[in-house]
Amino acid sequence: MPFVHIEWLEGRTLEQKRELAKRITDAVSEVAGSPQQNVHVFFTDMKREDYGFGGELTLDRQQK
Amino acid sequence: MPFVHIEWLEGRTLEQKRELAKRITDAVSEVAGSPQQNVHVFFTDMKREDYGFGGELTLDRQQK
Amino acid sequence: MPFVHIEWLEGRTLEQKRELAKRITDAVSEVAGSPQQNVHVFFTDMKREDYGFGGELTLDRQQK
Amino acid sequence: MPFVHIEWLEGRTLEQKRELAKRITDAVSEVAGSPQQNVHVFFTDMKREDYGFGGELTLDRQQK
Amino acid sequence: MPFVHIEWLEGRTLEQKRELAKRITDAVSEVAGSPQQNVHVFFTDMKREDYGFGGELTLDRQQK
Amino acid sequence: MPFVHIEWLEGRTLEQKRELAKRITDAVSEVAGSPQQNVHVFFTDMKREDYGFGGELTLDRQQK
Numbered sequence: 001m002p003f004v005h006i007e008w009l010e011g012r013t014l015e016q017k018r019e020l021a022k023r024i025t026d027a028v029s030e031v032a033g034s035p036q037q038n039v040h041v042f043f044t045d046m047k048r049e050d051y052g053f054g055g056e057l058t059l060d061r062q063q064k
Numbered sequence: 065m066p067f068v069h070i071e072w073l074e075g076r077t078l079e080q081k082r083e084l085a086k087r088i089t090d091a092v093s094e095v096a097g098s099p100q101q102n103v104h105v106f107f108t109d110m111k112r113e114d115y116g117f118g119g120e121l122t123l124d125r126q127q128k
Numbered sequence: 129m130p131f132v133h134i135e136w137l138e139g140r141t142l143e144q145k146r147e148l149a150k151r152i153t154d155a156v157s158e159v160a161g162s163p164q165q166n167v168h169v170f171f172t173d174m175k176r177e178d179y180g181f182g183g184e185l186t187l188d189r190q191q192k
Numbered sequence: 193m194p195f196v197h198i199e200w201l202e203g204r205t206l207e208q209k210r211e212l213a214k215r216i217t218d219a220v221s222e223v224a225g226s227p228q229q230n231v232h233v234f235f236t237d238m239k240r241e242d243y244g245f246g247g248e249l250t251l252d253r254q255q256k
Numbered sequence: 257m258p259f260v261h262i263e264w265l266e267g268r269t270l271e272q273k274r275e276l277a278k279r280i281t282d283a284v285s286e287v288a289g290s291p292q293q294n295v296h297v298f299f300t301d302m303k304r305e306d307y308g309f310g311g312e313l314t315l316d317r318q319q320k
Numbered sequence: 321m322p323f324v325h326i327e328w329l330e331g332r333t334l335e336q337k338r339e340l341a342k343r344i345t346d347a348v349s350e351v352a353g354s355p356q357q358n359v360h361v362f363f364t365d366m367k368r369e370d371y372g373f374g375g376e377l378t379l380d381r382q383q384k
Contacts (some may be wrong), residue, residue, distance in 0.1 A: 002327060003327040004295075004326050004344075005324070005327075009322075012352060014241055020347060020353050021244045021247060024348075025247035026247065027343035028340065032336065036243060040247060048077070050105070050109070052332040053104045054089065054103065055089035055103070057088075064339040066135060067135040068132060069135075080160065087159065092134070092136075095144050115232070116213045116233050117217075117231060119213060120213070120214075121209060123212055133357070145306070154311065167309060168308075171307070173306070175276050178363040179360070179363070181357060184342075187334070188338065193264060193309075196260060201258075203290060210280075211282065212288065220276065226264075250257075270377075274380065278375045295373060297373070299369075
């Protein structure tokens with residue numbers, strides 16, 4: 001505890017996940033006062049057909 | 065904002081996702097009074113081995 | 129199945145929740161071909177201090 | 193209703209999912225007093241690069 | 257890891273939460289082979305106006 | 321997009337939420353390359369009776 005779920009479009013690299021997991025753990029640990037070992041980070045890579053806004057899927061926005 | 069997550073069994077078409085994203089965005093925008101651009105829609109396609117009810121996975125229900 | 133989770137800022141009325149639950153159930157049922165009885169809808173009312181974007185909580189944005 | 197989401201590392205077998213869905217449904221039904229048919233169970237299999245704690249991805253922990 | 261989120265209607269007692277947390281942890285630990293200390297359980301108590309199915313909020317179903 | 325959900329025990333101050341929202345937005349924006357305006361942050365304050373690990377609710381752990 002705490003638990004941090006990140007939803008973003010697929011395509012980020014392993015290195016980006018490593019760096020973001022580290023930076024988020026540091027931030028949560030420092031601000032919330034939780035030991036780093038207790039900070040859990042989760043990534044969900046979303047396909048462009050599985051996320052949209054304004055009534056349009058990202059897949060279709062990007063093909064314009 | 066608002067954010068709408070839809071979990072359903074895998075197998076729906078891209079066209080169904082397009083149509084549902086549009087209809088949900090319209091409904092949320094009209095009822096909640098949010099601009100369409102602020103309505104975010106997310107789809108999770110679940111495998112039949114990853115969802116069940118009544119103590120049984122959908123995979124097994126459908127093989128009966 | 130399907131399951132629809134809606135996260136929005138607190139303050140919407142019971143009537144808005146009734147109407148949106150109905151419209152989302154109709155849309156999902158018609159587009160996904162699921163019986164209405166199988167469509168589950170969940171609302172999460174978020175406090176303005178519990179959601180933000182662009183590095184700012186909604187609470188602070190609205191006090192400007 | 194109730195709805196139980198389980199997030200765990202990928203690699204568990206179909207048989208483990210069958211058994212856990214059954215045991216969780218029994219537990220929820222008996223403790224919460226809900227009919228078994230109303231208990232829904234969801235599995236999310238997480239890749240080792242998509243979950244970590246203590247600022248490190250599981251992928252990297254296990255390669256040490 | 258694993259992480260188990262339970263969404264149910266509000267009104268269950270603290271004792272029910274204690275019992276269900278214990279039984280789910282036992283089940284997950286035995287089936288998934290995870291040490292009990294690594295099994296995290298989360299409860300979300302839903303208001304009857306915040307959950308519904310078949311196009312109707314639970315609040316309205318129960319007032320019939 | 322991206323979307324960051326943080327679940328932690330209730331009791332953190334508004335100031336902590338402000339600071340963490342800012343730091344997470346900076347981290348996500350810099351690592352993922354997303355404009356700050358597109359980074360959404362959500363907080364869930366959990367009661368001590370609604371979260372536990374090792375088969376025990378936090379409420380009971382802290383009363384020992």
